[in-house]
Amino acid sequence: MRSRIVADGFSLFTDRNVVAMRVNGELRDLAVEVTETDLVEPVTIESPDGLNILRHSAAHVLAQAVQRINPETKLGIGPPITDGFYYDFDPAEPFTPEDLKAIEKEMQRIVKQGQRFVRRVVTEEEARAELAAEPYKLELIGLKGGADQGDDNESVEVGGAELTIYDNVDPKTGELCWKDLCRGPHLPSTRMIGNGWGLQRSAGAYWRGSEKNPMLQRIYGTAWPTKDELREYQTRLEEAAKRDHRKLGVELDLFSFPDEIGSGLAVFHPKGGIIRHEIETFMRNELLRNGYEVVNSPHITKGALFETSQHLNWYRDGMFPAMHLDEVVDAEGNVTKQGQDYYLKPMNCPFHNLIFRARARSYRELPLRLAEFGTVYRYEKSGTLSGLTRVRGLTQDDAHIYVTDEQVKEEIKSQLEFVFATLRAYGLDDFYLELSTRDPEKSVGTDAQWAEAEQTLREVGEESGLELVDDPGGAAFYGPKISVQARDAIGRTWQLSTVQLDFNQPALFELEYAAADGTRKQPVMIHRALLGSIERFFAILLEHYAGAFPLWLSPLQVVGIPVAEEYGEYLDGIISRLRERGVRAEVDHSDDRMPKKIRTHTKDKVPIQLIAGEDDRSAGAVSFRFRDGTQLNGVPIDEAVDRIVRTIEAREQVNSAWSV
RNA sequence: GCCGACUUAGCUCAGGGGUAGAGCAGUUCCCUCGUAAAGAACAGGUCGUGGGUUCAAAUCCCACAGUCGGCUCCA
Numbered sequence: 001m002r003s004r005i006v007a008d009g010f011s012l013f014t015d016r017n018v019v020a021m022r023v024n025g026e027l028r029d030l031a032v033e034v035t036e037t038d039l040v041e042p043v044t045i046e047s048p049d050g051l052n053i054l055r056h057s058a059a060h061v062l063a064q065a066v067q068r069i070n071p072e073t074k075l076g077i078g079p080p081i082t083d084g085f086y087y088d089f090d091p092a093e094p095f096t097p098e099d100l101k102a103i104e105k106e107m108q109r110i111v112k113q114g115q116r117f118v119r120r121v122v123t124e125e126e127a128r129a130e131l132a133a134e135p136y137k138l139e140l141i142g143l144k145g146g147a148d149q150g151d152d153n154e155s156v157e158v159g160g161a162e163l164t165i166y167d168n169v170d171p172k173t174g175e176l177c178w179k180d181l182c183r184g185p186h187l188p189s190t191r192m193i194g195n196g197w198g199l200q201r202s203a204g205a206y207w208r209g210s211e212k213n214p215m216l217q218r219i220y221g222t223a224w225p226t227k228d229e230l231r232e233y234q235t236r237l238e239e240a241a242k243r244d245h246r247k248l249g250v251e252l253d254l255f256s257f258p259d260e261i262g263s264g265l266a267v268f269h270p271k272g273g274i275i276r277h278e279i280e281t282f283m284r285n286e287l288l289r290n291g292y293e294v295v296n297s298p299h300i301t302k303g304a305l306f307e308t309s310q311h312l313n314w315y316r317d318g319m320f321p322a323m324h325l326d327e328v329v330d331a332e333g334n335v336t337k338q339g340q341d342y343y344l345k346p347m348n349c350p351f352h353n354l355i356f357r358a359r360a361r362s363y364r365e366l367p368l369r370l371a372e373f374g375t376v377y378r379y380e381k382s383g384t385l386s387g388l389t390r391v392r393g394l395t396q397d398d399a400h401i402y403v404t405d406e407q408v409k410e411e412i413k414s415q416l417e418f419v420f421a422t423l424r425a426y427g428l429d430d431f432y433l434e435l436s437t438r439d440p441e442k443s444v445g446t447d448a449q450w451a452e453a454e455q456t457l458r459e460v461g462e463e464s465g466l467e468l469v470d471d472p473g474g475a476a477f478y479g480p481k482i483s484v485q486a487r488d489a490i491g492r493t494w495q496l497s498t499v500q501l502d503f504n505q506p507a508l509f510e511l512e513y514a515a516a517d518g519t520r521k522q523p524v525m526i527h528r529a530l531l532g533s534i535e536r537f538f539a540i541l542l543e544h545y546a547g548a549f550p551l552w553l554s555p556l557q558v559v560g561i562p563v564a565e566e567y568g569e570y571l572d573g574i575i576s577r578l579r580e581r582g583v584r585a586e587v588d589h590s591d592d593r594m595p596k597k598i599r600t601h602t603k604d605k606v607p608i609q610l611i612a613g614e615d616d617r618s619a620g621a622v623s624f625r626f627r628d629g630t631q632l633n634g635v636p637i638d639e640a641v642d643r644i645v646r647t648i649e650a651r652e653q654v655n656s657a658w659s660v
Numbered sequence: 661g662c663c664g665a666c667u668u669a670g671c672u673c674a675g676g677g678g679u680a681g682a683g684c685a686g687u688u689c690c691c692u693c694g695u696a697a698a699g700a701a702c703a704g705g706u707c708g709u710g711g712g713u714u715c716a717a718a719u720c721c722c723a724c725a726g727u728c729g730g731c732u733c734c735a
Contacts, residue, residue: 086730094664203730204663211732215663218730246728250671259708259726315735347735376735381661382726384733476735500735527735564692591691592698599696613694625695633694 008033009040010188017225018042019050019192020185027053029119029185045192045225055080056156057117057187058107058197058223059087064168064178065106066091066219069099075180076136076207076216079153083233084222088205090136094217095202103219104199111193115168115177117186127163127181136207136216137181154208157181196230197223240490243546245539246387252547252555252604255388255538264385264392266535271555274584276538278553280373282425282651283397283531290418292371292399297351299375303341308508309350312343314477320344320379348374349502349527352400353509356523361513363404366523367411371399373534388539395534402511402523411526412460412482412499419484419497419530425651426541427550430487432467434495436474443477444504450480453501457482478504481527488544496537500527548605548627550653551644558644559606560587561597561625563613570617574610574637581645598625607654608644630657 009021009030020027020043023034027049034040043049059078066073066089076088089095095103122130124141131137137157144158158181166186168178187193200220207213224230241247249255254272257265268276287294303322306312311319320343327339345351352370361368375395384390403411420431435457438450461468461482475481481500485493502525505511512520531537541549551557558578560571571587578585588597594611601609609625615634616622622640624632635643647654 097665201729202664205731206662209732211662215731217663220730257727263726311735318733318735349735378735381733383661383663383731386728390734478735561695562692563694566692591689593691593693595693595695596697597695602696609695611695615694623694629695631695 004035006034006036009042012040013042015042015044017044017046017050019045019187020053022049027185029117030188031119051223051225052080053185053187054193054225055085055223057190058193058221059085060117060166060168060178060180060182060186061107061110061190061193062087062103062199062219062221063089063180064110065103067178068106069102074136075134076218077140077154077157078180079156081153084200084220086205086218086220088136088207088216088218090207090214090216094204095219100199100202100219107199110168110177111190113177114171114189114191116171116189117184118167118169119184119186120165120167121162122165124163127165130165130179131181134181140181156183158183193223194226196225196227197221198230236490240492243490243543244387245389245542248542248547249388254542254555262392263382264380264390266388266391266393272538274555275541275549275553276534279426279531279534279538279541280397283422284373286418286422286425287371287399291367292369295352295355295370295372297345297348297355297372297374299377300342300344301351303343305350305354306343306346309347309353309505310508311346311350315346318378318380319346320377344377345374346376346378348372348376348396348398349400349505349525350509352398353505353511353525356400356402356511357509361402361511361523363513363515363521366513367401367403367407368523369399369401371397374398388535391533391535394536396529397531397534397537399528399530401526401528402506402513403526404513404515404521405524408501408524408526409456409460412457413463415499415526415528416460416464416482416484419499422530423484423486423496427653428486428488428496428540428544432469432485432493433461433464434469434471434474434483434485435461436471436476436481436483438475438480439473439477441473443475445479449503453503454480457499457501476500478502486540488540489546492543494540496532496540497530498528498532501525502527545653548607548655550651551607552648552651554605554607555584556586556601556604556606557583557648558585558608558610559597559601560585561594561601561609561611562587562589563594563611565589565591567612567614567617571610571612571622574612574622574640577637577641578644581641583644583648602627602629610640624657626657627655632657 009032013021020030022041022043023032023038027043045054056079059080063075063078070091072092074090076090078085078087127141128138140154140158141163144163164182164184165179166182166184167176170177198221200222202217202219204215205218207216222230222233224233252271253269255266255268258267303312322341322343324339325342326337327335328337330336355370356368373395375393377393380390380392401411437454457480479501481498483495484497486496487493506522506525512522515521560575562568562571568587568589575585575587592600598609605627607627611623611625619634621634621636624635
């Protein structure tokens with residue numbers, strides 16, 4: 001049975017937006033010839049597959065440009081990524097910003113030239129001969145045929161069923177311009193890359209993602225079907241940059257990282273401090289309403305505790321080094337009294353275990369929920385520190401819940417509900433779940449324990465009705481976890497709450513309780529951080545709201561602005577009534593003019609400006625101005641005060657005039 | 661930790677071997693004003709730190725620190 005050749009993709013699809021096709025489910029170049037028994041679907045440039053092909057082809061052009069400028073530069077890999085692409089190189093000298101400009105120019109020439117991408121199947125031997133000068137490509141050829149056929153970034157080079165090389169061919173002369181080992185498919189021509197692309201930055205990156213390997217130089221770029229889409233993407237980046245919590249932290253005077261204290265160690269200024277206080281106060285109240293007991297533990301401990309908990313074994317590199325205390329040395333230098341190693345704590349759980357163990361426990365006490373805003377210190381590598389999201393000193397809203405085997409599922413279920421309700425109250429309401437399962441390389445416990453625990457978490461996750469994403473191998477060594485990912489106002493996702501099972505520590509600490517039948521049993525331990533770290537949660541909220549916090553979280557909730565100095569006293573009366581009701585309010589008595597005061601406090605993102613002049617004073621009223629410039633004029637004082645207090649209590653966001 | 665870039669006044673930034681500049685913020689004066697910047701004066705920096713080259717370094721070189729962008733890591 002032989003099928004007749006009917007056509008290639010160019011004749012099948014005349015739409016210029018079609019850049020490739022799916023033949024029997026597989027992505028292929030348009031140049032491939034298909035038969036009438038093949039199932040053929042077009043792939044347009046704006047489809048997810050089409051965008052990947054566009055970006056991958058742009059990466060090829062980047063590599064060609066780099067090698068045109070410096071033929072000695074060795075090639076790594078160059079896959080498409082979210083919103084763009086990169087290519088890794090091993091150049092004699094790292095790329096400078098000027099190099100990037102020159103490379104971009106060269107790329108423009110290649111795009112304009114309209115080189116054709118031509119696929120060619122080669123044997124391993126041929127590939128090795130052609131790529132003899134490319135040691136990294138040779139390494140990839142060597143890997144092919146192993147088990148490594150996954151969907152990782154390397155597979156764009158050698159992931160197919162056969163080895164292929166793509167030749168870039170001059171459309172007029174047919175001359176070979178460049179070639180690269182690649183699985184494809186590609187755009188028919190470099191011209192189709194158009195003008196919706198650009199290079200972004202260069203950065204170091206380990207070859208094949210391992211710090212044991214040499215560091216290559218990676219160039220990042222972005223590519224879109226049209227210039228308009230490129231601009232849209234750039235605008236999106238600018239919007240995200242505007243709400244960067246580090247920038248807002250300075251502008252709104254919320255926190256800082258004084259060099260004198262050390263990297264990754266923040267101080268919160270009064271305005272940041274009050275926001276943090278509100279976040280914590282609300283959280284504490286919720287904990288108490290939900291059956292938690294609050295505990296407290298010190299910041300340092302003797303090393304033995306972290307030997308018991310195995311932290312010194314598993315995480316020593318991430319801990320601050322020991323303080324060696326109490327050692328006595330005589331005049332000859334002999335130790336006459338042994339010292340002790342103390343450590344700053346990287347986690348709170350060992351302390352909570354000691355609280356559990358402080359006396360005999362009964363099944364009647366379970367679930368026992370111990371909560372603490374515990375400050376921990378982790379020696380994060382210098383290069384990983386980033387604003388408030390990755391720090392060396394942080395406060396976890398940490399809890400450890402001790403339950404019987406039978407209680408596990410129900411407890412996790414109610415934990416998740418608690419998490420959702422709490423996050424919604426802070427204004428985050430778009431979630432999905434992630435299930436992190438065992439990393440066989442890095443775990444303790446039996447297969448049966450893991451299987452059962454993972455199954456329990458999966459069931460709870462599925463029953464929640466939310467999207468559940470797998471994170472294979474993402475678990476900590478001591479047990480699987482289910483985490484809540486929240487989407488913020490501009491669609492970015494953040495891992496927030498985690499609920500984690502631990503069948504290691506109860507054993508290490510020999511925790512037990514008296515069961516109903518009089519036997520002693522080991523409790524199951526659940527680690528639960530709801531906000532994660534307060535610092536990081538603070539940063540997430542700050543970026544989510546772009547600094548315009550809901551009224552209850554705003555540092556200054558109400559500012560009084562007199563139309564002229566004369567009305568300052570009248571506003572003092574209104575503001576002091578608000579202060580009596582617990583509202584953070586003050587009058588701006590500075591000698592700026594009124595419009596300037598409005599500008600100042602608008603930039604400061606104060607949610608409510610109360611303005612008063614002659615009209616308001618004679619009516620016993622006050623005028624509102626909200627963040628978006630909307631107004632409510634002549635509101636009677638009682639009504640104004642009540643409405644503000646009610647809005648704070650309801651934890652509502654206020655950006656615009658409310659309907660009365 | 662690794663690769664690269666950057667570090668000038670409280671903030672944002674200009675300058676670039678001959679000894680420091682702007683805008684905003686601050687202070688004082690003046691104005692008394694109805695919804696995003698009245699006006700004036702003053703004050704503010706050993707140009708990240710430490711070495712070096714030089715007659716002279718904020719500027720050139722080296723080291724260190726910090727920040728940023730990535731990589732690796734993230735209990």
